[in-house]
Amino acid sequence: MSKIPALSIDFESFQKEGFLLGHASVLSIPENFPMVEYLEHLFEFTSLESCGKCFPCRIGSTRGKEMIQGARLNGKKMDRALFNDLLETMEIGSLCALGGGLPLGVKNALQYFGDELNEHFKA
Numbered sequence: 809m810s811k812i813p814a815l816s817i818d819f820e821s822f823q824k825e826g827f828l829l830g831h832a833s834v835l836s837i838p839e840n841f842p843m844v845e846y847l848e849h850l851f852e853f854t855s856l857e858s859c860g861k862c863f864p865c866r867i868g869s870t871r872g873k874e875m876i877q878g879a880r881l882n883g884k885k886m887d888r889a890l891f892n893d894l895l896e897t898m899e900i901g902s903l904c905a906l907g908g909g910l911p912l913g914v915k916n917a918l919q920y921f922g923d924e925l926n927e928h929f930k931a
C-alpha cells in the first residue's frame with residue numbers, strides 16, 4: 809500500500825495533495841472494511857442523492873454501482889478502461905459536485921488501495 813501523506817484539515821492542503829474536502833465531513837473506515845464495499849457505497853449514495861438533471865451523474869452513478877456489485881457479489885471482473893471512462897465522464901460531464909466530485913474519491917481509493925482493489929479488475 810502506498811503511504812498516505814499527512815494532511816492538515818483545510819481546503820488548500822487537501823487540494824494541494826489531490827484530495828477533496830467536501831460535504832462537511834471526514835470519513836473514517838475500519839481498517840478491515842473492504843474498499844470495494846466502500847466504493848459501492850459511494851456510487852450508491854450518489855445514485856440515491858442524484859437529482860437526475862444530468863446523465864453522467866444519474867446514469868453513471870447507477871452503472872458504477874452495478875459494475876462494482878457485479879464484481880463484489882458475482883466475481884465479475886471489471887473492465888478498467890470502461891471504469892476509467894465512466895469516472896472521466898462523470899468528472900467532466902456532471903453539472904455539480906455530487907456527480908463531479910465522486911470520481912476523485914474513487915481514484916484516490918484506487919491509488920492508495922490498489923493492492924486490494926486490483927483483484928476486481930480484468931488483468
Ligand code: SF4
Pocket residue numbers: 857858859860861862863865866902903904905906907908
Ligand atoms: S451532478 Fe448534480 S445536477 Fe447532475 S444529476 Fe447529479 S445532483 Fe443533479
